Amino acid sequence: MDDNELTRKVFLAGGLGLISLLGGGWLLKACAPPEDTVEEKEKSKWQPSYAQLEESGEFALRIEQAYKYLEDCQLCPRRCRVNRLAGETGFCRSPEKVVVYSHHPHFGEELPLVGENGSGTIFFSNCNLRCVFCQNYPIAHEGRGRMINDEDLAEMMLDLQHRGSHNINLVTPTHVMPQIINAIRMAFKEGLNLPICYNTSGYERAEMIELLDGIVDIYLPDMKFMDGDKAERYNLAEAHDYPEMAQQSLKEMHRQVGDLVTDMDGIALQGVMVRHLVMPNRVTSPREFAFWVAENLSRDTYVNIMSQYRVEFKAFEYDEISRAITSGEFVEAMEWAKEAGLTNLDERSLSQLEIHRYRMD
Ligand code: SF4
Known part of the structure; x- marks a missing residue:
């Protein structure tokens, strides 16, 4: 069977919806399909969005545009305006070449990304946000990793596909976006045919996200803070504009790929998570977060409210975040999500809700 052939019936984990044909690939938008449509879908072919971008001749142009930003780097809201192609570095300390910490199938991500074979994760070193509570500080703050060229990065993507991964999961990609999209195109020419997942802190410029339209299939952004003062306090260099930048970017992501679409096995194909x-101490404003998503993206947005906060890096220097969360803090965040009308809450966070409720009894 051709690699491109969709071998699984397509369905939306959330239940209801509307099927739409997008440029040759069937996608289920918001409802369970009638039986005959399912059969039809089995015969159809699924392609990642970048296949269509290449066909249109636009892919090379996007790479050229993105690489230009490295000359006067404004890839993220920091806008350091350094010439990374000439060896200068800005806030993220990222050189021209990509630095990668590791690449491997990862089984700790959300279930629609993990499936049976794992999410094909590539961890990029350095970061453009650098939180004081960073859970990956040796990679993000200290930049541990190996410098590679774009061809090597393309090889990593193909290796992950060869190992059966369900997607290419790019962790902390913002500061190396041009190199990444160049590598995706190289890998595509060698047979890459997996959804691309952009796993970001959310500290993005919407203009840069626009460049990814038709390249990224799945966006996996954090929404860390809804309050600029808190964002400023808990980042090593002020990021008061984090909420504004993240909100604008998430709206653009949702405009491009919409709500989560999975195949019949529940594996993510496209959408925002x-x-x-x-x-x-509610420093992230979980109530405001839930209502913002419901009102500005969609009530059917896939949302993962996470309970695994640990006191890492410099977090112990800030009294209000120098402890684990309580069961009550997690339960109230989940209850606000429900109150906001969010319908597609992550399965593991729902399990955690039961555990934390039990602990409170
Ligand atoms: S990607 Fe790095 S160098 Fe470029 S603007 Fe952001 S922090 Fe500065």
């Missing part, structure tokens, strides 16, 4: 890490 939003993460919100609950921290002590």
Whole structure:
């Protein structure tokens, strides 16, 4: 059977919806399909969005546009305006070449990304946000990793596909976006045919996200803070504009790919999946987060409210975040999500809700 052939019936995990044909690939938008449509879908072919972009001749142009930003780097809201092609570095400390910490199938991500064979994760070193509570600080703050060229990165993507991964999951990609999309095109020419997942802190410029339209299939952004003062306090260099930048970017992501679409096995094909890490003392504004998503993206947005906050890196220097969250803090965040009308809450966060409720009894 051709690699491109969709071998699984397509369905939406959330239940209801509307099927739409997007440029040769069938996608289920918001409802369970009638039986005859399912059969038809089995015969159809699914392609990642970048296949269509290449066909249109637009892919190379996007790479050229993105690489230009490295000369006067404005890839993210920091806008350092350094010439990374000439060896200068800005806030993220990222050189011209990509630095990668590791690449491997990962089984700790959301279930629609993991499936049976794992999410094909590539961890990029350095970061353009650098939170004081960073859960990956040796990679993000200290930049541990190996410098590679775009061809090597393309090889990593193909290796992950060869190992059966369900997607290419790009962790902390913002500061190396041009190199990444160049590598995706190289890998595509060698047979890459997996959804691309853009796994970002959310500290993005919407203009840069626009460049990814037709390249990224799945967006996996954090929405860390809804309050600029909190964002400023808990980042090493002020990021007061985090909520504004993240909100604009998430709207653009949702405009491009919409709500989550999965295949018949529940594996993500396209859409936005939003993460919100609950921290002590409501510093992330979980209630505002839930209502913002419901009102500005969609009530059917896939939302993962996470309970695994740990006191890492410099977090112990801030009294209000120098402890784990309580069961009550997690339960109230989940209840606000429900109150906001969010319908597609992550399965594991729902399980955690039961555990934390039990602990409160
Ligand atoms: S990607 Fe790095 S160098 Fe470029 S603007 Fe952002 S922090 Fe500065």
